[in-house]
Amino acid sequence: MRVENNPKIDTLINQLDLNDHISLFRQFFSRESSLYIEGDQELHYRYIKALDAIEFKAPPKVGDFTNIKFHLKKQGVLQFEQIFEIVKVVRYFRYFQNRELEGIIGEWMEKFIIEPKFLEVEKYFTHEGKFDENLDETLFNLGSRVKEHKANINESLKRLTSSQKLSPYLIDTQVHLINDEECLLVRGGFNHVLKGAMVGRSSSGGFYVSPDLILKTKEQIRYINEEREAIFYSYAKEFSSKLSELLPFINFIDKEFTKFDNYQARVLFAKSRDLQLIKSKKDSKIVLEGFIHPALHNAKPTSVNFSKNILMITGVNAGGKTMLLKSILSAAFMAKYIIPMKVNEHKSHIGGFKQVLAIIDDPQNVKNDISTFAGRMQEFSKIFECRDALVGVDEIELGTDSDEAAALFKVILDELILKGHKIVVTTHHKRLAALMADREDVELMAAIYDEKNRVPTYEFMHGIIGKSYAFETAQRYGISNKIVQEAKALYGDNSEKLNLLIERGSQLERELKQKHKKVDEKLDELETKERELKDERARVFDELEREKNMLKESYKTAIDEAKKAARAGDMKAIHRAMNEANKKLPLEKKEPQIAHVTEFKVGDNVKYHSKKGVIVAMKDKKEAIVEVDGMRVRVKTSQLKHTQIIKQKSTTDIKVNVQKRAGLKCDLHGMRAEEATEVLDKFISDALINGWDEVIVYHGIGTGKLSYAVKEFLKTHPRVKKFEDAPQHLGGFGAKVVTL
Known part of the structure; x- marks a missing residue:
């Protein structure tokens, strides 16, 4: 069905001043077609955008295939001109096939498989459509x-x-x-x-x-x-017979060409006039950024956020209220039909509606003997029969007493909202605007008036009720100053003050609601953050517990591996086991050290490696004798830590430092007896603290003095259970295996 045969669509296009724009758009079609593309609009839009990304030549003008297909179905004989219409379509699709395009356009073109029978017909026609004699x-x-x-x-x-x-x-x-x-x-x-x-x-x-x-x-x-x-x-008869056999193919290319024609017309029209292609979304939100109505020249771009159910536009006469209403409805209509328009496509959002309806013109007509108000009521009654439409009403109070109309139209608008409609209204009636302003789903906009220069700015401000500036407008369009002044005096200061109070009261009420809304949003945001912090805290705590358990397990595994290495008889086996133990130990996290001097004194509770003890003597500030588990150990003070210091618990990190184990062997070669016994004493203390139950001491043979000193020391040490010469492969008489 062509759009021209739909009086409602034609009327809407005329009401929205889109006639010239639609006429220009239609010139890009290869053959007459409906504005609306039947089928999945999302899929159509994907094809249109894909076609928009490539350069291509426009298709030739092609006639309708209805009569052609009817003649072929009835085994009739086609004229050469009719046959050439089919040839033109096939040749155009072949042009796209030869380009070997990728993506959905290329996949689409691969569906056109041209039968050999058709090639037998096509070869007889020149590029201009003449029969090649x-x-x-x-x-x-x-x-x-x-x-x-x-x-x-x-x-x-x-x-x-x-x-x-x-x-x-x-x-x-x-x-x-x-x-x-x-x-x-x-x-x-x-x-x-x-x-x-x-x-x-x-x-x-x-x-x-x-x-x-x-x-x-x-x-x-x-x-x-x-x-x-x-x-x-005879040729026409032969060609018609072959084409009759190809009727399914002709039906297919006819349908696909109609669809392609809709796509290419939109793309080439948009490119020719630098317009944007935008499709309606699956909601009712309308946000326009940089929209220019096609009927306007050198116009200021329109930007409006119409997310609520009702947009009520007030303000100065001839300030652009009606054109703003038409712009909103035009954008919705063109997005519904994917008709190119001038708009910022990246910042705009246009919802989808089953219908776009407009009550703009004065319905009064001498022929049907109907008043303006009665005609308006008829149009409103028709809207009640629809659902989920975008409705535009220009000068809603037109044709009746405005005070009575305020209450009536307030209730009408409430009922239309219940029907799922989204409504744009222009009005000069402040009482109606004030009545509607208390609704949360009403957005107010006012046309701005430049009082200094006494001209409208054709710009709009959200959230206020605007003045009509009737006196100023009358004066601007030629009414004498004398008449305007008399009218102002007759109108009276009180009426003017009342209007100002209505405007200001409505503005303050809406500002208060906005502030309350922002506070509520802020509270919701803080509550959300609080919940997120609690969840994060619980998550971190669980993660730390897992890390601690893993460290404990690694710690135990490393000790077991090291003990196995100590019991091994082969030095290579010891080293291999030690390497495996070191691999299983968690890496030590080195924290940046802050240079400071810690003072120790006799009686201080200290920690040496993983053992706690008490300082019983101080040799100097650098060394101390510490009693640990009944043993006295001489250590450097730099290896001690006070245990009285209370560490602050971290809410986010737990750092675990694990000291590396002491070695399993002690090499005393080249030392004097006194020096050797001091080193051996510290070595055995470290081994006991770290849990070793067997170590090896290398002293060599030499003169025998060092060997004797080692034996005497081991005999007197309270924690040495026994000692004996090492096996030959571990040093023989030059070493002692000590059991602790």
Whole structure:
């Protein structure tokens, strides 16, 4: 169904001043089609955007296939012109196929499989749609004979124009073609010197005459053409028979070309006028940024956020209220039909509606004897029959007492909202605006007036009720200052003050609601953050517990591996086991150290590695003797930590430092006896603290003094259970294996 056959759509296009825009758009169609594309709009939009991304030539103008398909279905014979319409469509799709495009356009073009039978028909047509007679020998010969006869006719006519007898009667020496007859243009009295048939009269009073001497040649041409027409008919019959067999293919390309034509018309129209392609969304929100109504020239771009159910536009006369209403409805209409428009497509959002309805014009008509108000009521009653529509009402109070209308239209608008409608209203009636302003789903906009220069700015401000500035507008359009001043005096200051109070009261009420709304949003935001912090705290705590358990397990595994290494008899096995133990130990996190000096004294509770003890003696500030689990150990103070210091618990991180184990062997080679016993004492203390139950001490053989000192020390040490010479592969007499 074509849009022109839908009076409602035609009326809406006219009401919204879109006639010229739609007419220009239609010129880009290859053949007449509906504005609305049947089917999945999301899918159509994907194809349109994909086509918009490539450069391509416009399709040729193509006729409708309805009669063509009807004739083929009835086994009729098509004319060459009808056959060429099909050829044009196939050739255009082949043009796209040859480009080997990627994406959905390329996939689409691959669906067109051209049958060999069609190629047998297509080859007979030139690019201009003429039948190629060169492919048929008989037609070629007949055509050559026609050309020859026509050349003879021209020669005969040229000889006549050179005749001295005919020369006085000739108006010009050209050969004219009138009604497919070759003629000469002559004056009256020509019949004395020229025999022939008069074909027509010229505007200057001359006569177009076809001479008798070329009649015989014309007759021969006529016979030849009849023979050619018979051959053409036989070809048309043959072609029609083949195309009848290809009717499913013709139906397919006809349907696909109609769809493609809708796509390409939108793309090429948008490119030609620098317009944007935007599709309606699946909601009712309307946000326009940089929209320009196509009927306006050098207009200020419209920006409006219409997210609520009702937009009420007030303010100065001739300030652009009606055009803002038409712009909102036009944008929704064009987005519904994916018609290109001037808008910022990235910042705009246009919802989808089942219908776009407008109550704009004055319905009063002499023929139907109806008043303005009665006509408006009829239009509103029709809207109540619809649902989920975008409705625009210009000057809603038109045609009746505004005070009575305020209450009536307030209730009407409330009921329309319940029907799912979204409504744009322009009004000068502040009482109606004030009544509607207390609704949460009403957005107020006012046309701004430049009081200094006394002109409208054609800009709008959200959240206020605007003045009409009727007196200023009347004065601007030629009403004398005297009349305007008298009208102001008659209107009275009190009325003006009342209007100002209504406007200001409405503005303050809306500002208060906005502030309350912002506070509520802030509270919700804080509550959300509080919940997120609690969840994060619980998550971090769980994660730390897992890390601690993993560290404990790694710690235990490392100790077990190290003990196995100590019991091994082979040094290589010991080293391998130690390497495995080190790998299983968690990496020590090195924290940046702050240089400071810690003072220790006798009696301080300290921690040495993982053991706690008490300082029983101080050699100097650098060394101390600490009693740990009944043992006294000489250590450096830098290795001690006070245990009285209370560490602050971290709410986010728990750092675990694990000290590396002491070595399993002690090498005393080259030391004096006194020095060796001191080193051995510290080595055994460290081994006990770290949990080793077996170590090895290397002292060598030499003079035997160092070996003797080691034996004597081990005999007297309270924690040494036994000791013996090491196996030969571990040092023999030069080493002792000590059991703790």
